[in-house]
């Protein structure tokens with residue numbers, strides 16, 4: 330099966346490329362912000378919803394105007410791509426997945442995407458439209474043989490590092506089928522708890538970096554506004570932020586690949602982290618472990634490798650239910666790490682018990698092919714109604 334896969338590398342632009350990139354990033358940002366305002370105004374003033382095609386046509390007119398003719402100095406492809414990105418941001422908003430799009434800021438991460446018609450790949454080096462020389466990329470791992478980049482995104486992050494993300498279509502072979510299955514629970518002391526009892530990742534992993542970050546942030550706060558020292562201190566904070574984010578993502582990737590490789594069926598809870606983050610004492614720990622990013626990785630890796638990922642609705646009482654006898658506690662606050670079932674007397678580690686329940690209910694869902702939602706379990710005529718807990 331052909332799958333899209335992105336490969337990210339660091340690169341070091343020469344002075345000329347730096348200038349061209351700065352201009353391109355600036356134009357992309359300008360076009361994105363202009364179109365965001367345009368689409369918002371169109372809605373408020375005329376009740377119109379502009380589409381991607383509408384904004385693309387208006388961009389052509391914008392470039393013809395004298396005061397914005399400098400937009401022609403950069404490749405037109407990344408500018409159209411900026412409109413596509415905005416369109417996606419709007420779609421995410423309309424479908425309830427994201428907040429209303431906001432303006433891009435100069436100080437944040439900059440990016441520009443080149444489609445295949447604006448890049449040249451000769452099998453060894455990558456050259457972009459309006460640039461003479463190929464990018465000096467650090468190939469820490471090779472692109473798969475014979476692949477052709479379908480798009481390329483360049484970014485410059487707040488720590489002033491340049492990255493190129495190359496999207497290729499790749500033939501990914503499904504892994505050999507294994508009988509192993511696992512339920513995963515999000516923990517606080519450990520990032521992930523398997524139903525087998527195995528735990529992964531301690532949020533304290535990042536504690537040292539965070540101390541450093543807090544120190545750098547305090548230093549930054551003391552610097553005079555607009556001074557050179559302030560700019561330097563800000564860069565240092567940005568670098569530390571990025572370092573922490575990189576380590577976290579790296580860890581998540583290793584773990585999600587391992588779990589997908591080892592198991593045929595992976596059951597997880599689609600936790601509403603937002604609700605949990607309201608509790609401030611837990612907020613840091615939860616955002617640290619980045620559950621939703623981890624779930625996203627499991628999702629696409631399962632698809633790549635022919636595994637099944639079962640997501641269970643939050644309503645299911647995985648923590649409060651005794652795995653051994655099915656008794657459900659009235660309440661179980663987040664600080665209780667272990668409990669004894671009043672019904673059968675089995676002593677439970679909170680997280681392992683939850684992971685076991687998640688696996689059990691996940692397998693039921695996978696077998697029935699139904700969403701686990703109250704009232705959503707269908708029964709065939711002539712058969713007695715199937716209880717949701719029947720097979721556990």
Ligand SMILES: [Zn+2]
Nearest residue numbers: 651654670673
């Ligand atoms: Zn029990």
